Amino acid sequence: MASINFRLRSEANKNVSIKVYTSLGRGKFIELNTGFSINPKDWSESTDRPKQNTAENKVIFNNLKKLESFLFKSINTDMGESVVIDTFWLDAKINECFERVQITDEGIIANYIQSIIDTADTRKVKVKGGYKHGLSLSRKNSYIATKNILNEYQTKTKKQIHFIDVNQALTDKFEYWLLKTKKYAVNTASKHIANIKTVCIEAEKKGIQVNAYAKQITIVSESDDDRYIQTLSFAELDDIRKADIKSVAHQNARKWLLIGCEIGQRGGDLLDITPDNIRYTAGNMYLDLIQQKTKKSVTIGIIAPHVIDILENSFPYKITTQKLNEHIKKVCETAKITAMTDGKIFDATTGRKVFKAYEKHKLITTHSFRRSFCTNYYKKIPTPVLMGISGHSKEAIFRTYINAPEDTDENANLFMKFYNDIHKDKAPEMKVILNTGTE
Incomplete structure (x- = not known):
């Protein structure tokens, strides 16, 4: 029959560890620290338990009593299931009893x-x-x-x-x-x-x-109120397209900007496209790509004449996102995109972004391309179509992305529009009103 008891291994005049030792019969004996300690003068040699002379010693006494009961129950359960009872088992059970965590x-x-x-x-x-x-x-x-x-x-x-x-x-x-x-x-x-x-x-x-x-x-x-989203309107894009830009590097950046605001992709996906991504079907130009972040396959129909011209006749050379961000600010400055606009710009001195009003061209980055596409075409093209191109999975996220609060009339208006389109060719039905002889 198994027996469980406790003892001290030192008689020093200071706190020492309390050991639990378990005899499983046939000379099998295991011993480990319980994790509790006590001064030997507070230990009873007759009971092999703490003297209950202080509140602290009473707590230790009760914890040892709890451990003894827990170990007896565990031994009876695990021996019946042929579990190996050894020092590893005992260590795990002590921790389990007091819900201790092994720091690994x-x-x-x-x-x-x-x-x-x-x-x-x-x-x-x-x-x-x-x-x-x-x-x-x-x-x-x-x-x-x-x-x-x-x-x-x-x-x-x-x-x-x-x-x-x-x-x-x-x-x-x-x-x-x-x-x-x-x-x-x-x-x-x-x-x-x-x-x-x-x-x-x-x-x-x-x-x-x-x-x-x-x-x-x-x-x-x-909060949405704290989000300062920079986009380029169709009018501003037209100014950029017509601007007299001399630098070859800035001309190249302008091409990426104009393409980016028409295809609605992230900066990394934009700069990865090559002429190999272009295909034609029934005379229409399509751009096929796989988005890096979502791994979604996306197809964009290209219809803007100036973008088709760039893709077919003067495809831009690839540059880094960092360089593109530098160049497009100069492009927008040349195009006089200078309206004072609230936003944040990184301050190298503080190492943080500073919020205040800046000339808008200073706030334009590659992030503006995708947001401009979504914002410019929002409500002009069904939202699910835009989401399919931009890669947004939920309409709530899409609205937050362009800072557009939900319009409760939008779905109702769309339903009425589509309803009228479906039924516009149907002849009106003649209604018969029965004369009941009353007025």
């Missing part, structure tokens, strides 16, 4: 994020209709940024952050540091918080103990 390298959030980065190309990612292998480059880079900023914070606090540490107090302190010390924008700070929440949820599914608060982390985003 995998339990450090920064290490876990690094493992995501290392396996980015082979990780399974849920997509519509199933799964695919590989995180997108932007997603991988987002995790790299979060790991780097987390490491910086750990260096500052001189403490590694484990999954079990992610409580409200730590999250609030980390967010405050991102916003006030690092002076990150709300959306940038929130992205790091969101990444941490995501890895916490994943780690818990893999059996790593995570603080229960992690699932309740609130992700804050910039």
Whole structure:
């Protein structure tokens, strides 16, 4: 029959570890630290338990009593199922009894994020209709940024952050540091918080103990009022097209700008197109591409004469996104796109974006291309068609992207328009009104 008892291995006049030893019969004996400690003068040799002479000793007494009961129950259960009872088993049961967590390298959030980065190309990612292998480059880079900023914070606090540490107090302190010390924008700070929440949820599914608060982390985003979206109207694009631009580099940038505002793609996808992406069907020009971020196949019909002319007769040479962002500001300045406009520009001195009114040409970037396309054609072309080209999956996200609040009359007006189109060729029906002989 198994027996369980406790003892001290030292009589020093200071706190020493309390050991639990278990005899399973036939000379099988295992012993480990319980994790509790006590001064030998407070230990009863007759009971092999703490003296209950102080409130603290009473707590230790009750914890040892709890452990004894838990171990007896576990031994009886596991021996009946042929589980090996050894020091590893005993260590696990002590931790299980008191819900302790083994601090491992995998339990450090920064290490876990690094493992995501290392396996980015082979990780399974849920997509519509199933799964695919590989995180997108932007997603991988987002995790790299979060790991780097987390490491910086750990260096500052001189403490590694484990999954079990992610409580409200730590999250609030980390967010405050991102916003006030690092002076990150709300959306940038929130992205790091969101990444941490995501890895916490994943780690818990893999059996790593995570603080229960992690699932309740609130992700804050910039309000629509704080979003300053820069677009180029059809009139401004016409001014850009007609502007007298001398520099070859700026002429090339203008071509990319004019194409970008007509095909509605992200900057990276725009700069990756070549003449090989062009095809013709029934005399119409089409541009086929696969979006880097979403992996969606997109086909855009090209109808603007000036864009067709560029694609057929003077296809622009490829440059980096950084260079294009520099050149298009000069292009827009030459075209006199100078209206004072609220926005944010990066300040190299502070390392942060500064919000104020600038001449509009200073605010134009490759991000403006896709937004200009969506904004200019919104309500002129059915929204689902625009979303199919831009790659947006939800109309709410599309509206936020162009800062367009929902128009409650829009669907009703579209329904009436399509209804009239369907029934416009039908002859009106003659109605017969019965004469009842009354007035």
